[in-house]
Amino acid sequence: MATLQLRDIRKSFASVEVIKGINLEIGDREFVVFVGPSGCGKSTLLRMIAGLEEITSGDLMIDGKRINRVGPADRGLAMVFQSYALYPHMTVRQNMAFALRLAGVSKAERDRKVDEAARILQLEPYLERRPKDLSGGQRQRVAIGRAIVRQPKVFLFDEPLSNLDAALRGQMRIELLRLHEELKATMIYVTHDQVEAMTMADKIVVLRAGVVEQVGTPLELYHHPANLFVAGFIGSPRMNLMPARVVKSSGTGISVALPSGPEILVPVEGAGTASGDAVTLGIRPEGLRIEPSGAIAGTVALVERLGGLTLLHVTIEGGEPVTVQIEGSDATKARDQIRLAVDPAACHLFDKAGQALPQRARHPLAA
Amino acid sequence: MRETPMQRLLSFILGWGTALLLFFPIAWMVLTSFKSERDATSPNLFFTPSLDSYHEVFARADYLSFALNSVVISVGGTVVALLFAIPAAYAMAFHPTRRTRGTLLWMLSTKMLPPVGVLVPIYLLFRTAGLLDTRSGLVAIYALMNLPIVVWMLFTFYKEVPNEILEAGRMDGAKTAGEVWFLLLPLTLPGVASTGLLSLILCWNEAFWSLNLTSAGAAPLTAFIASFSSPEGLFFAKLSAASTMAVAPILVFGWFSQRQLVQGLTFGAVK
Numbered sequence: 001m002a003t004l005q006l007r008d009i010r011k012s013f014a015s016v017e018v019i020k021g022i023n024l025e026i027g028d029r030e031f032v033v034f035v036g037p038s039g040c041g042k043s044t045l046l047r048m049i050a051g052l053e054e055i056t057s058g059d060l061m062i063d064g065k066r067i068n069r070v071g072p073a074d075r076g077l078a079m080v081f082q083s084y085a086l087y088p089h090m091t092v093r094q095n096m097a098f099a100l101r102l103a104g105v106s107k108a109e110r111d112r113k114v115d116e117a118a119r120i121l122q123l124e125p126y127l128e129r130r131p132k133d134l135s136g137g138q139r140q141r142v143a144i145g146r147a148i149v150r151q152p153k154v155f156l157f158d159e160p161l162s163n164l165d166a167a168l169r170g171q172m173r174i175e176l177l178r179l180h181e182e183l184k185a186t187m188i189y190v191t192h193d194q195v196e197a198m199t200m201a202d203k204i205v206v207l208r209a210g211v212v213e214q215v216g217t218p219l220e221l222y223h224h225p226a227n228l229f230v231a232g233f234i235g236s237p238r239m240n241l242m243p244a245r246v247v248k249s250s251g252t253g254i255s256v257a258l259p260s261g262p263e264i265l266v267p268v269e270g271a272g273t274a275s276g277d278a279v280t281l282g283i284r285p286e287g288l289r290i291e292p293s294g295a296i297a298g299t300v301a302l303v304e305r306l307g308g309l310t311l312l313h314v315t316i317e318g319g320e321p322v323t324v325q326i327e328g329s330d331a332t333k334a335r336d337q338i339r340l341a342v343d344p345a346a347c348h349l350f351d352k353a354g355q356a357l358p359q360r361a362r363h364p365l366a367a
Numbered sequence: 368m369r370e371t372p373m374q375r376l377l378s379f380i381l382g383w384g385t386a387l388l389l390f391f392p393i394a395w396m397v398l399t400s401f402k403s404e405r406d407a408t409s410p411n412l413f414f415t416p417s418l419d420s421y422h423e424v425f426a427r428a429d430y431l432s433f434a435l436n437s438v439v440i441s442v443g444g445t446v447v448a449l450l451f452a453i454p455a456a457y458a459m460a461f462h463p464t465r466r467t468r469g470t471l472l473w474m475l476s477t478k479m480l481p482p483v484g485v486l487v488p489i490y491l492l493f494r495t496a497g498l499l500d501t502r503s504g505l506v507a508i509y510a511l512m513n514l515p516i517v518v519w520m521l522f523t524f525y526k527e528v529p530n531e532i533l534e535a536g537r538m539d540g541a542k543t544a545g546e547v548w549f550l551l552l553p554l555t556l557p558g559v560a561s562t563g564l565l566s567l568i569l570c571w572n573e574a575f576w577s578l579n580l581t582s583a584g585a586a587p588l589t590a591f592i593a594s595f596s597s598p599e600g601l602f603f604a605k606l607s608a609a610s611t612m613a614v615a616p617i618l619v620f621g622w623f624s625q626r627q628l629v630q631g632l633t634f635g636a637v638k
């Protein structure tokens with residue numbers, strides 16, 4: 001059982017404020033992922049939760065108790081560091097048993113718990129080795145094992161997979177999800193990897209420059225981004241964003257015109273917009289498709305064939321670059337003249353301040 | 368890069384030249400200690416060696432009690448210095464403040480003051496406190512004397528330890544003492560050991576304070592040597608014999624710990 005509440009948490013280094021008032025609720029057994037560009041304060045926020053960094057102001061509550069002044073040793077949390085931070089002078093077994101040893105757990109009990117964690121993480125053959133004699137992936141698992149044996153209330157991860165190669169990363173992702181399932185613990189996970197965030201999170205917290213931009217399930221953020229920043233940050237390849245003008249607002253949505261002429265009806269709530277307003281139109285790359293009768297004309301600049309997907313980089317009339325994602329392998333070549341049709345359901349509108357206009361219909365999986 | 372034969376010859380000459388230059392006075396001292404008092408002042412290399420000087424030195428002074436004082440005071444001074452320096456260097460390396468750099472420099476700067484400048488105040492303090500000619504008095508002064516160097520050295524060794532390892536320890540439930548004992552000290556053991564060795568050697572060879580603050584009871588081997596350069600005139604053979612006996616233990620000690628010393632002093636440089 002562990003819930004966390006963050007109330008107006010702030011952090012300043014000297015006179016520079018890097019975390020600017022964060023409010024967040026984290027439920028029991030939730031898998032929460034913090035994402036955001038480099039330097040936005042993800043690690044700092046996590047370290048404040050861990051107790052490694054002092055909280056300048058605000059309240060941090062675990063299970064309803066304020067723990068701002070409780071030291072890291074007494075918070076009952078475990079952390080996995082990006083650098084793994086294994087104890088170089090101890091064997092794998094000693095590394096994993098260290099917390100238990102400090103807690104005065106008997107040798108037999110320690111061995112039992114370490115053996116069990118080693119079994120879950122397939123570390124049994126390496127228990128008597130030292131960290132320097134392990135591969136990156138094995139060290140990674142030891143770091144996780146060290147966290148597991150303590151049965152903490154909350155697991156904290158700071159980019160734990162970023163030092164691994166792509167294949168191992170995919171494997172560890174699944175492993176971590178399985179662990180989350182098995183251990184039934186609350187987990188807070190920092191990453192700047194889209195795929196990790198989308199695939200692992202129950203809830204994603206998007207941070208920018210020390211401020212929460214949006215909190216939601218992965219599909220909520222994908223289908224209903226609250227603003228331009230989240231729209232551009234979540235989703236790969238990125239959402240196409242282009243300037244447009246409101247033509248008219250009706251009961252079914254807002255019609256906007258691209259600078260080059262074509263009009264698109266976007267199914268969003270139109271209250272408060274007037275014709276002529278400058279807006280930003282966002283279209284997911286999979287919301288565009290090649291169609292001879294399509295509204296938008298353009299020239300293919302570059303084709304990326306990924307096998308299962310084809311990405312077309314198209315320059316549309318008016319000079320805007322857009323990315324088009326097509327299922328399967330496509331025969332289109334660079335310099336082809338094509339026309340693109342738009343799927344209105346994959347379109348988003350953002351007002352001048354960058355805030356999204358609410359969609360008329362929620363995506364069924366992001367309700 | 369491979370050396371040319373010329374370079375090898377040069378480094379050979381330089382290396383051996385330096386070594387011989389440094390070793391010569393010690394060799395000469397040992398040699399003189401086996402001469403008779405009449406031969407002692409002549410540079411003659413051919414003489415009949417005798418142990419007369421040693422016999423006389425032993426007869427005139429209680430070598431073992433001086434040696435025991437040296438051991439107790441050096442070890443005591445080093446242990447006390449380490450006891451203060453380990454937490455001090457930990458705080459400076461892992462919880463620095465705006466003033467940490469300045470404090471370190473200030474500590475080192477105290478080593479630039481000539482000790483004789485504070486002789487009178489220290490002497491008066493010792494007299495008032497009843498510490499004159501006591502081992503504990505010398506232990507205190509040696510610990511204080513070496514503290515800046517010991518803190519400074521430990522600080523540089525600690526700096527090599529990634530902060531995240533200690534943070535991981537903190538997450539695992541270690542309090543400050545646990546962090547230092549279970550993680551920091553084992554990780555910097557070669558460095559801490561060589562720091563201790565260096566402090567031991569400095570204490571052993573220290574003469575200024577031991578000569579001025581002791582008379583008989585707590586006098587270490589440096590005072591033992593000095594007692595042979597007495598007013599009745601210099602007796603070089605006996606002086607050499609006494610000196611040889613005084614430096615022999617630390618030379619032997621240094622010889623056996625040289626690997627440790629070198630390993631510690633270059634610790635981190637090859638990481």
Ligand SMILES: Nc1ncnc2c1ncn2[C@@H]1O[C@H](COP(=O)(O)OP(=O)(O)OP(=O)(O)O)[C@@H](O)[C@H]1O
Nearest residue numbers: 013014018036037038039040041042043044045192
């Ligand atoms: N000890 C410190 N002193 C001063 N500024 C700091 C300190 N630690 C972090 N910062 C600043 O706080 C901001 C947030 O840093 P943080 O490490 O939390 O970013 P991050 O989101 O984890 O980035 P990354 O994805 O690169 O790891 C950065 O601008 C950084 O320069």
Ligand SMILES: [Mg+2]
Nearest residue numbers: 042043044158
């Ligand atoms: Mg970070």
